[in-house]
Amino acid sequence: MSVMYLMIFVSFLIALGFLGAFLWAVKSGQFEDTYTPAIRILFDDDEEIR
Amino acid sequence: MLMSSSETISHAAKGISCSHCGEDCNEQIISVGQQIFCCQGCQLVHELxxxxxxxxYYTYEKNPGLTVQRRHKNHFAYLDQESVQQQLLDFSDGSIAKITLTIPQIHCSSCIWLLENLFKLRPEISQTRVNFLKKELSLTYHSEEISLREVIELLATLGYEPRLLLDSQGRDQTISVKQAKPYAKLGIAGFCYGNIMFLSFPEYFSFGKSVTPDLLRLFEVLNLLFSLPLFFYCSSEYFKGAIQGFKQKIININVPIALGIITLFVRSTVDVFAQTGSGYFDSLAGLIFLLLIGKFFQQKTFDSLSFSRDYQSYFPLSITKIQEAGETTVPVKELKKDDRVVIRNQELIPTDSSLLSEQCEIDYSFVTGESTPVLKKRGELIYAGGRLIGASIKLKVLKEVSQSYLTNLWNNEIFHKQQHASLTTLSNQISKYFTPIVILLAIGAGVYWLQEDWHIAANVFSSILIIACPCALALSTPFTLGSTLRVFGRNQLYLKDAAVIEELAAIDTIVFDKTGTLTHSGSSKIKFYGEHSQYEQSLVKSLTKHSTHPLSQSIFHSIQAEQQLTQNYQEITGRGIRGEIDGHEVILGSLSWLKSQEIHDQQGESKVTKNFDTTQVYLAIDGNLRGYFGLKNIYRKGMVQVLQQLKKGFQLFLLSGDNNREESQLLPLFQKANSLFFNQSPEDKLHFIRELEEKGKKTMMLGDGLNDAGALKSSSVGIAVTEDISAFSPACDGILGSDGFNKLNRFIQLAKISRHIIILSFIISLLYNLVGISFAVQGLLSPLVSAILMPLSSITVALFATGGIYIAAKRLEL
Incomplete structure (x- = not known):
């Protein structure tokens, strides 16, 4: 059963990793504007239309 | 010049739209190659x-451009001043500067693309980032190579003139900090909830048989650790709210919630340390997680709207001041008494002043609602807030901006009263009775069991507090109001926050402003009384084209005819316009002026039927009076039906700054003769509403202009009606787009229904509580029963609240 202790520890670490990633995303402002990036990604790179 | 040789200018035909801005080319067509433009401004931007x-820019959206507003070349000169820059810039170290600008014109993906590619136009601008929902542009530039003024001027040339506010009030930098928190709190609460549930499951199913006691013990300790951030970080708002309530000597909804959370945490911690049980950490985590979700759901904000503007947002930031050395541009706030200033066509008068020029016409529709411009002569007093129509004038400042007639309204105490979060909300009222009952019940049951065993007594006491925690009530409010806010938002009613809905449900009196609220602002119905041929119409259209006077503009747009060349054009301020077209002399203006111009009244004045409820512009061609143009305000679509519906349930009033020309038309729509008030000043409106409120009436004020600002603020619910929701509107509780006006009655009905739904949800949660309490008083509330019962009641209530609102909205066709 001692493997349970290890698994709980590992699962806790993984979960903590995701929580950290989420908090980082909040802090870096990814939730402040949820609309513009969706449009921005559709723009072409420097295509010239004259 | 940028004009190319292939350019041709011809007069408008219907149905041709500008390649840049997509508007109909009404006045002229400039065609360059295959492109067609409605004005030179559009053409210049296109070529640039x-x-x-x-x-x-033109590939992402069809005709994305904006009509460029022409500005005087020194319009932005005040941006060169150090003090102005300091107020506007977010950051500056001498070489790099950052600024966040609000640009209401941002409307499509082409806008985003162009603004984020500004560096191609001016490499000195290093980075630009658009926030579409907030309509904000954050911009970084090299301040040694390009000045702030040049940056703003570049944006203005492209049609994206930012809305600049010197007052720090308009720039809420705290918002981004506030917004970040609910996400982080929600995330952490979710994380802890998930892990606690995960660690509690073995106990639910095995009841301690197949899992070793050591492992169960570890789970209990881990649960305790996971609940620490929940208790100390995620639920802090409820504790703060409860303390705030105590300070104001009321028991608000936060009190029983905080009590429940504390009891859950203390009881569970004691259980784990004393090894008397595994505690109620799962219930605690579920409760806090659901509460935060509810809070999150209610926080429906309309990012690009501002509900707290004052006069400073309306006034120009800068003004041209005449000094000995010549004209300079200074911030409006720095104006002193006896300064001399220049006001140009279409600019606002920033402060009370006297006229130095011969005469001028001022449009006060913005302040008074009166739609016809007022003629002022040399030496006359001109109040702040008027808009100049016609040639530039010089003024002598009589009062500083903050002391003027209009801004005095904001010195009224009503604008300084700090408004507390509404204390009368339904959930707080319920809590006032609910909380003492629960506490008494808990003490009573505790005392009863104390005769047997103090262990059981403590157990029962805490169990009752836990199960009676009104989480369902706390959830029903945000879910009901949050859904209602969303339904309103879909129908163009944007409320400041959810508390306004409860105020809306309680109103019994509705007060309307007339101009811009009941009527369309900026457009009026024009009818010609008399006879004129198609040819004569074209003469009138050609003449009115040259005048910027609102009456001329209205007439110009009402006529569909060819335009011809006008010669010897003359505009006499306050009287009318005249000119020679195709050999005919055409005169438009007031009757008295026309008479003084030796106009022969062939038809006989008596034949021209008089209609006194309209503004009249008389027309004479070649010395003969032909009749007059009557201008009527257009009432909003569905106004009559809305007023008739509202009349049944509410007391209606009309407060208009305009004259009583239309009284006879409006009277049948209101109940009594004494419910219509005309010629009301902004202060009159404020005092009228305040008197009603003091009499115990709950008023809703609907207005649009700056003149309604005091009334909007002093009413229970102040709603600003506007054609364009991103345009300026005064401080208010909500903004109503003009298309939503005919749904006014249904909005109030839905607000009332949402109140009923909150009460019904409370009854549902009470039933759950009764079941739970019956377990608790017997000392039988196991962690498992609690863990099932509490989330179940919360989820039932949340579903009931959201579902109820959406069904009600569908029935009301909202």
Whole structure:
């Protein structure tokens, strides 16, 4: 059963990793504007239309 | 000049739209190659973009451009001042500066693309980022190479003139900090909830048989650790709210919630340390997680709207001041008494002043609602807030901006009263009775069991507090109001926050402003009384084209005819216009002026039927009076039906700054003769509403202009009606788009229904509580029963609340 202790520890670490990633995303402002990036990604790179 | 040789200018035909802005080319058509433009401004922007490889602008959206507003060349000169820059810039170290600008014109993906490619136009601008929902542009530039003024001027040339506010009030930098928190709190609460549930499951199913006691013990300790951030970080708002309530000597909804959370945490911690049980950490985590979700759901904010503007947002930031050395541009706030200033066509008068020029016409529709411009002569007093129509004038400042007639309204105490979060909300009222009952019940049951065993007594006491925690009530409010806010938002009613809905449900009196609220602002119905041929119409259209006077503009747009060349054009301020077209002399203006111009009244004045409820502009061609143009305000679509519906349930009033020309038309729509008030000043409106409120009436005020600002603020619910929701509107509780006006009655009905739904949800949660309490008083509330019962009641209530609102909205066709 001692493997349970290890698994709980590992699962806790993984979960903590995701929580950290989420908090980082909040802090870096990814939730402040949820609309513009969706449009921005559709723009072409420097295509010239004259 | 940028004009190319292939350019041709011809007069408008219907149905041709500008390649840049997509508007109909009403006045002229400039065609360059295959492109067609409605004005030179559009053409210049188009060419500028093409020369800089920014043609993509036209590929993402069809006709994305904006009509460029022409500005005087020194309009932005005040931006060169150090003190102004300091107020506007977010950051500056001498070489790099950052600024966040609000640009209401941002409307499509082409806008985003162009603004984020500004560096192609001016490499000195290093980075630009658009926030579409907030309509904000954050911009970084090299301040040694390009000045702030040049940056703003560049934006203005492209049609994206930012809305600049010197007052820090308008720039809420705290918002981004506030917004970040609910996400982080929600995330952490979710994380802890998930892990606690995960660690509690073995106990639910095995009841301690197949899992070793050591492992169960570890789970209990881990649960305790996971609940620490929940208790100390995620639920802090409820504790703060409860303390705030105590300070104001009321028991608000936060009190029983905080009590429940504390009891859950203390009881569970004691259980784990004393090894008397595994505690109620799962219930605690579920409760806090659901509460935060509810809070999150209610926080429906309309990012691009501002509900707290004052006069400073309306006034120009800068003004041209005449000094000995010549004209300089200074911030409006720095104006002193006896300063001399220049006001140009279409500019606002920033402060009370006297006229130095011969005469001028001022449009006060913005302040008084009166739609016809007022003639002022030399030496007359001109109040702040008027808009100049016609040639530039010089003024002598009589009062500083903050002391003027209009801004005095904001010195009224009503604008300084700090408004507390509504204390009368339904959930707080319920809590006032609910909380003492629960506490008494808990003590009573505790005392009863104390005769047997103090262990059981403590157990029962805490169990009752836990199960009676009104989480369902706390959830029903945000879910009901949050859904209602969303339904309102879909129908163009944007409320400041959820508390306004409860105020809306309680109103019994509705007060309307007339101009801009009941009537369309800026458009009026024009009818010609008399006879004129198609040819004569074209003469009138050609003449009115040259005048910027609102009456001329209205007449110009009402006529569909060819335009011809006008010669010897003359505009006499306050009287009318005249000119020679195709050999005919055409005169438009007031009757008295026309008479003084030796106009022969062939038809006989008596034949021209008089209609006194309209503004009249008389027309004479070749010395003969032909009749007059009557201008009527257009009432909003569905106004009559809305007023008739509202009349049944509410007391209606009309407060208008305009004259009583239309009284006879409006009277049948209101109940009594004494419910219509005309010629009301902004202060009159404020005092009228305040008197009603003091009499115990709950008023809703609907207004649009700055003149309604005091009334909007002093009413229970102040709603600003506007044609364009991103345009300026005064401080208010909500903004109503003009298309939503005919749904006014249904909005109030839905607000009332949402109140009923909150009460019904409370009854549902009470039933759950009764079941739970019956377990608790017997000392039988196991962690498992609690863990099932509490989330179940919360989820039932949340579903009931959201579902109820959406069904009600569907029935009301909202």
């Amino acid at each position: 973009l093409h020369q800089n490889n920014l043609g993509n």
